[in-house]
Amino acid sequence: MTSAGREPLPVRAPAPRLSETLPPTPPRLPTFTLEISPPDLSPWVAGNTGVPGLHQFDSGRPGPHVAVSALMHGNEYAGAIVLAELLRAGVTPRRGKLSLVFLNLAAFARFDFERPIASRFVDEDMNRLWRRGTLDQPVASSERDRVRSLIGFFDTIDMLLDLHSMLWPSDPLVLSGPSEAGCALAREIGTPPLIVSDSGHAGGPRLIDYERFVTPSTGARACLLEAGQHWAAATLALTRKVVSRFLGACDVIGSAEATGTRPRVAEVTECVTARTTSLTFLRNFRGGEIIPLQGTVIALDGPEEIRTPYDDCMLIMPNHRAARGHTAVRLARVVA
Structure with a gap:
């Protein structure tokens, strides 16, 4: 799909220099706080069908x-x-x-x-x-x-x-x-x-x-x-x-009352898979964040820049430590 009649830019392009749109500040691994403890599943491991769990x-x-x-x-x-x-x-x-x-x-x-x-x-x-x-x-x-x-x-x-x-x-x-x-x-x-x-x-x-x-x-x-x-x-x-x-x-237990809001629907158009072991986002993007401008560099994968292919591109679940061959981020357009 295109936006306003423009062909989207390639998601990947050679990177002779860093884009000036976003300064490179590679994210650090977060410190995790375990606010919930794992459950005791011992009463439920056997299941009730002959198949564990x-x-x-x-x-x-x-x-x-x-x-x-x-x-x-x-x-x-x-x-x-x-x-x-x-x-x-x-x-x-x-x-x-x-x-x-x-x-x-x-x-x-x-x-x-x-x-x-x-x-x-x-x-x-x-x-x-x-x-x-x-x-x-x-x-x-x-x-x-x-x-x-x-x-x-x-x-x-x-x-x-x-x-x-x-x-x-x-x-x-x-x-x-x-x-x-x-x-x-x-x-x-x-x-x-x-x-x-x-x-x-x-x-x-x-x-x-x-x-x-x-x-x-x-x-x-x-x-x-x-x-x-x-x-x-x-x-x-x-x-x-x-x-x-x-x-x-599903009408099996209780009922689902109207929420009063209609969810947004975003359609993924590009799934960026890491080609190297060093894919790095230029800053700490949050999943669901929308990048306003087409062509914005969001990450470097070895010698390649990863760019947004259209205006108002939503980043879906960026993985800041993606292994080679694994999904690094999905790029999506809000359609409804």
Whole structure:
């Protein structure tokens, strides 16, 4: 897409000198305050289905199969706290089925207050594996084994909310994936006030990109909550609110009252993948920040400048320590 009839500039361009639009002040790693403690999941690890961490409740009445998943990454445990709260409260759907699933229990078991980032996964990012062809490859991996044990379960889901949080400072958002169905589900939830439509990562498909949720003929819908910084109390509070609204919107528990606001929708047009080990942003950008001018240099990736391709470009979840081959930032245009 273009803005005001102008072709967007290349996202990458040779960098004989630094742009003068933003002075280079490479960000330092933040100091993290753990405001919430990891939950005790020992009562829930076994599940009630024969699959560890998977709990399923059937109302006995016709209705959709609705699921909420947490712990895709072992150090993102705000969602796990909320699922444990629902289980302790004896959650029961009034129609259809409700499933609650703790995904990467092995990574969560490694969480260490002294090294809170290290337990994101055991062998590889679980949220890049949701394709049957990927799972058919003879690769030894804790995460692949776990996805293999669960993928048949997700083939039965009609509506899914996958709970996440973020390492770097960012406005909360819902990722709706590439399908309009996911965006519609995010609108029905109604909060947080930013929906991001995107096509995922070069490294592999997320759960919300799984064929079940992006094939129109299935009617299944999924979206992913990024509720805020991993260990912040505000992240936990928002996760509780969004889960409650999701269950109400699906009409399995409670009801989702109107929020009085219409979320903005931003469409990702560029996914910037780090080509070197030294990609550096020129300053501490916050996720959700809008860069007014087309062509603004926001980062250096080795000898290349990363530029905004159009005016009013929104930065989605900039990763200030992106490894080579990993997503550094997504560039988006607000469309609604």
